Amino acid sequence: xxxxxxxxxxxxxxxxxxxxxxxxxxxxxxxxxxxxxxxxxxxxxxxxxxxxxxxxxxxxxxxxxxxxxxxxxxxxxxxxxxxxxxxxxxxxxxxxxxxxxxxxxxxxxxxxxxxxxxxxxxxxxxxxxxxxxxxxxxxxxxxxxxxxxxxxxxxxxxxxxxxxxxx
Numbered sequence: 001x002x003x004x005x006x007x008x009x010x011x012x013x014x015x016x017x018x019x020x021x022x023x024x025x026x027x028x029x030x031x032x033x034x035x036x037x038x039x040x041x042x043x044x045x046x047x048x049x050x051x052x053x054x055x056x057x058x059x060x061x062x063x064x065x066x067x068x069x070x071x072x073x074x075x076x077x078x079x080x081x082x083x084x085x086x087x088x089x090x091x092x093x094x095x096x097x098x099x100x101x102x103x104x105x106x107x108x109x110x111x112x113x114x115x116x117x118x119x120x121x122x123x124x125x126x127x128x129x130x131x132x133x134x135x136x137x138x139x140x141x142x143x144x145x146x147x148x149x150x151x152x153x154x155x156x157x158x159x160x161x162x163x164x165x166x167x
Contacts (some may be wrong), residue, residue: 046129048104048142052085052120057106061089063163069110077109077116082163096165099123105163 063082072080084092088103101123109117117140119132124144131142 009059020080027087036144048120048122048129049118049133049139051122052104052106052118053137055104057083057085057104057120058108059087060106064092065163071109072109076107076119077111079110079113080104081110083108084163088163090136091165092163099165 003115042105057155060083063084066080066082069079069081073077083106085104085106088105091100091103103123104120106118106120108115109119115135117132117134118137119130121131122129129142129144133142134140
């Protein structure tokens with residue numbers, strides 16, 4: 001694991017911990033990082049959470065190797081359940097080296113068996129649009145080209161780690 005990946009994991013864990021615990025009794029209940037505005041060159045909606053919940057993402061295909069929640073390999077909780085929208089599921093079946101524009105991968109994140117966060121990534125013409133929300137749907141981070149998402153996922157296959165494409 002590179003130093004950059006370790007740093008990205010530490011920063012991500014700190015952001016998540018801060019979002020979950022706040023900074024004390026008087027801390028506001030707002031997320032630790034306000035949703036970021038997508039870059040000017042994207043036409044993607046800012047409400048990715050609204051998009052995945054309207055599409056009933058919990059009924060999407062389970063990613064290969066995720067027939068049940070699996071031990072988290074990164075900063076996302078204890079266990080994760082990865083789901084693929086129909087575009088992403090077809091891409092896994094078809095193979096290839098890049099995810100098609102419009103593909104969405106969602107992740108339910110658990111700690112001690114309780115859902116604590118939801119994360120999703122949507123492939124756009126500009127790259128991945130990232131989002132992470134607490135269990136009630138309040139944003140932690142969302143946008144195009146945000147850290148630590150991009151830095152941590154940079155070593156994956158076209159930006160993905162737990163689910164990969166192959167020929």
